[in-house]
Amino acid sequence: MARIAFHLELADGQREAYREAHEDVPTWLEETYLDSDAGLETYSVFESDGHVFGFMELDDPDAIRNVMETSDAQARWDEEMDGIILDDDADQWMDEVYRMI
Secondary structure, eight states: OEEEEEEEEBOTTOHHHHHHHGGGOOHHHHHHHHTSTTOOOEEEEEEETTEEEEEEEESOHHHHHHHHHHOHHHHHHHHHHBTTBOOOOSOOEEOOOOOOO
16 A cells, blocks of 8 residues: 655635635545545545645555546546645655654
């Protein structure tokens, strides 16, 4: 089981909009992740002061990255997040540098 994470920043004044959008994540987006070949077991998102940290445990990180880069569902969600999440072309994926257990 692999563990991967990402970091995003929210646009100024968009913290509540981001949190509200995640109170009821669309089923069509969740199903896209779960129906992928990634073997997704856990997906959590945390937010503090405009910084978002996402964490996943899954079998195939490349498969979920592919879903996030190419799926219609992700493109639709990205449109909903337009103006809420800062548009940064830099790679947001983070490397695991320590695991205790």
